[in-house]
Amino acid sequence: xxxxxxxxxxxxxxxxAFISIAPFVYVLTLSFLTPNxxxxxYYYDVFLGSPQYLLRFWKSLCICLVIVAGQLVxxxxxxxxxxxxxxxxxxxxxxxxxxxMVLPLQVTLAPNYIMLDKLGLLDTYSALIFPxxxxxxxxxxxxxxxxxxxxxxxxxxxxxGCGLFRMLTRIVLPMNTSGLVCVTLLSFLDGWNMVEQPxxxxxxxxxxxxxxxxxxVPPADPTLQLVCCILVxxxxxxxxxxxxxxxxEGIVLAEVx
Amino acid sequence: MKKxxxxxxxxxxxxxxxxxxxxxxxxxxxIPKVTSVExxxxxxxxxxxxxxxxIEDENGTHLYKIYEGTGWEAGTRVAEExxxxxxxxxxxxSSAWGDYVQYSSKPLREGELVEVIRNGDKVEDHWLAVFPxxxxxxxxxxDLPEGVKLEERSEKAAQFYVEDDQAPFMAGRAKSRxxxxxxxxxxxxxxxxxxxxxxxxxxxxxxxxxxxxxxWIFSCVYSKExxxxxxxxxxxxxxxxxxxxxxPIVLNSIELPSSLLPRERITDIGTITGAIDEFFGALxxxxxxxxxxxxxxxxxxxSVAGREIIEFKNMVIMRPVLYGFLGALFAALLALxxxxxxxxxxxxxxx
Numbered sequence: 163x164x165x166x167x168x169x170x171x172x173x174x175x176x177x178x179a180f181i182s183i184a185p186f187v188y189v190l191t192l193s194f195l196t197p198n199x200x201x202x203x204y205y206y207d208v209f210l211g212s213p214q215y216l217l218r219f220w221k222s223l224c225i226c227l228v229i230v231a232g233q234l235v236x237x238x239x240x241x242x243x244x245x246x247x248x249x250x251x252x253x254x255x256x257x258x259x260x261x262x263m264v265l266p267l268q269v270t271l272a273p274n275y276i277m278l279d280k281l282g283l284l285d286t287y288s289a290l291i292f293p294x295x296x297x298x299x300x301x302x303x304x305x306x307x308x309x310x311x312x313x314x315x316x317x318x319x320x321x322x323g324c325g326l327f328r329m330l331t332r333i334v335l336p337m338n339t340s341g342l343v344c345v346t347l348l349s350f351l352d353g354w355n356m357v358e359q360p361x362x363x364x365x366x367x368x369x370x371x372x373x374x375x376x377x378x379v380p381p382a383d384p385t386l387q388l389v390c391c392i393l394v395x396x397x398x399x400x401x402x403x404x405x406x407x408x409x410x411e412g413i414v415l416a417e418v419x
Numbered sequence: 420m421k422k423x424x425x426x427x428x429x430x431x432x433x434x435x436x437x438x439x440x441x442x443x444x445x446x447x448x449x450i451p452k453v454t455s456v457e458x459x460x461x462x463x464x465x466x467x468x469x470x471x472x473x474i475e476d477e478n479g480t481h482l483y484k485i486y487e488g489t490g491w492e493a494g495t496r497v498a499e500e501x502x503x504x505x506x507x508x509x510x511x512x513s514s515a516w517g518d519y520v521q522y523s524s525k526p527l528r529e530g531e532l533v534e535v536i537r538n539g540d541k542v543e544d545h546w547l548a549v550f551p552x553x554x555x556x557x558x559x560x561x562d563l564p565e566g567v568k569l570e571e572r573s574e575k576a577a578q579f580y581v582e583d584d585q586a587p588f589m590a591g592r593a594k595s596r597x598x599x600x601x602x603x604x605x606x607x608x609x610x611x612x613x614x615x616x617x618x619x620x621x622x623x624x625x626x627x628x629x630x631x632x633x634x635w636i637f638s639c640v641y642s643k644e645x646x647x648x649x650x651x652x653x654x655x656x657x658x659x660x661x662x663x664x665x666x667p668i669v670l671n672s673i674e675l676p677s678s679l680l681p682r683e684r685i686t687d688i689g690t691i692t693g694a695i696d697e698f699f700g701a702l703x704x705x706x707x708x709x710x711x712x713x714x715x716x717x718x719x720x721x722s723v724a725g726r727e728i729i730e731f732k733n734m735v736i737m738r739p740v741l742y743g744f745l746g747a748l749f750a751a752l753l754a755l756x757x758x759x760x761x762x763x764x765x766x767x768x769x770x
Binding site: 206211216217219393403 | 424428436438441442684686
C-alpha cells in the first residue's frame with residue numbers, strides 16, 4: 163500500500179513539476195526558434211548586439227539589492243522589537259501593520275505618489291527604493307519568526323553580557339535563517355517584478371527597470387521578448403536554487419508550527 | 420546543490436557582466452558612420468538630392484533619411500525613404516526635409532543607429548579596388564582626379580595612392596571620386612592596418628576568457644572540499660573579478676574600422692575574414708611571378724605600402740590564437756601552483 167501511495171504521489175509530483183516548468187521550457191525553446199529554423203541571433207541581439215537590455219538588467223538588479231538590504235535592516239529591527247521588546251501600544255502597532263499588509267498595492271500608490279512628490283523624489287530611483295523598503299510583510303514575517311526564539315536563550319545571552327547588536331547577529335539571526343531567506347526572496351521578487359510603481363512614479367523611459375521596459379521591447383519581435391525573459395529569469399532562478407534548502411526548511415517548519 | 424548553484428551562476432553572471440562591456444563596445448563599433456546632406460530646392464521647385472545618396476546592396480537601391488528615435492529606439496537612426504526618381508545625377512522628390520544619408524561606412528539597415536560625421540579629417544591613404552570578373556573597367560587610369568595616383572594594377576585589381584582622403588573611409592565616397600570604381604569592392608589600407616592592429620587586443624580578450632574558464636573548472640574541483648580549499652577558491656574569485664575589471668580596459672584599446680565590419684552582427688566573422696582574404700589575395704596579384712623573384716624570395720608587391728601591410732599581417736595574424744593559448748596556460752599554471760601549495764601545506768610532517 164505504501165509503495166502504491168508513493169508511486170501515485172510521484173506521478174502527481176512529476177505532473178505538477180512538468181506543469182510548473184512547462185512555461186519556462188516553452189520560452190527557452192521558442193527563444194531559439196524562428197520560422198527559418200534554429201537561431202542564436204536573438205541571443206546575440208540581447209547579449210551582444212546592444213547594451214541597453216543588459217544595462218537595464220544590472221540597474222534593476224542594483225535597485226533590488228538596495229531594496230533587499232534596506233528591507234532586511236528595517237524588518238530585522240522592527241521584527242525583533244515586536245517579538246522581544248515590550249512597549250506601550252505594541253499590539254495596536256502590530257495590528258496597524260497587519261492592516262497595511264493586506265492593503266492592495268493600488269491603494270497605496272496614490273498616497274505614496276503624493277508623498278514622493280512632496281519629497282521631490284519622483285522620477286528618481288529613490289521613488290522605487292524607499293516605498294519598497296518599508297513594505298510591512300518583512301516585518302510581519304520576522305516578528306513571527308523571532309517569536310520562536312526561546313526567552314531562556316535571550317535571558318542567558320543577556321546574563322552573559324550580550325548587547326542588543328551582538329544578540330541579534332550572533333543568536334537571533336542565525337536561529338532564523340529560513341525567515342531571513344523568506345524575507346530576502348520575497349522582497350527581491352517584489353522589487354524585481356514591480357510594474358505599477360515605476361509606471362506611476364517614473365516618467366523617463368530610460369529609468370524604467372527591466373520588468374517594465376520588457377513590455378516595450380519592439381512587439382514585432384516576440385522572440386526578442388522571450389530572450390529578454392530568459393535574461394530576467396536568471397536572478398530569481400539563482401536565488402531559488404541557492405536558497406532551496408532554507409525554503410524547504412521554512413515550509414516544513416511552518417507546517418510543524 | 421548550494422555550491423553547484425553558486426558556481427554555475429557565478430560563471431553565468433561573469434559572462435553577463437563581460438557581455439555588458441562587450442555589448443557596449445560592439446554597439447559603439449557597429450554604428451555606421453554616415454555623412455548627411457540636405458535636399459536642394461526651394462518653394463518654387465521640387466526638392467532634390469545628389470544621386471550619391473542612393474546606397475546599393477544585395478536587396479536593391481535605397482535612400483535613407485536620418486531621424487531621432489525614442490524609447491528603446493532612442494538615438495540617431497535611419498529610415499528608408501520611398502518616392503524618389505533618379506534624373507541624371509539628381510534624385511527628384513515630391514517632398515523632402517531634414518537630413519539624408521549621402522555616404523556610409525558600411526551598408527545600412529532600416530531603423531539602424533548611425534553616427535553622423537560632419538567634418539572628417541583629411542588623411543593620406545591607399546585604396547585597393549577589387550573588380551568582379553564581369554565588371555573589369557577598360558581604362559588606362561589616366562584621368563584620375565587630383566590627389567589620386569595609380570600605384571599598381573593587375574587583371575582584377577588596382578591600387579591607388581590618395582593624398583587627401585576624408586576620414587573615416589567610405590567606399591561610396593571613393594567610388595564617387597573615381598567613377599570607374601563603380602561595382603568594385605574598395606578597401607582602404609588605413610582601415611585594414613587598423614583592423615590588424617586590433618588583433619593583439621582581441622587575442623588578450625580571448626586569453627582572458629580562456630583563463631576565466633580554466634579557473635572556473637579548477638574552482639569546481641576545489642569546491643568538493645570547499646571549507647578546506649576556501650583560500651584557493653577566494654583567490655580564483657578575486658582573479659575572476661580582476662579579469663572582469665580588465666575587460667573594459669582591454670576593450671577600450673579596440674577600435675575597429677567600420678568599413679570592414681559586417682552589416683548586421685559582429686559575430687559574422689566570415690565577412691571579416693572574407694574581406695581580409697580578398698584584400699591580401701588582390702595584393703598578391705600585384706607581385707611579380709616567382710620566376711622573376713627567385714625561388715626562396717617571398718612574392719611581394721612592388722609598392723612600399725603593399726609590402727608593409729603584408730609584413731604587418733604576417734606578424735599579427737596568429738596573435739588571437741597565441742594569446743588565447745597563453746591565457747589558458749597562465750590559468751592552468753596558476754591552478755597548478757595552487758595545487759603545489761596545497762600539497763606542500765598538507766603533506767604529513769614528522770615532528
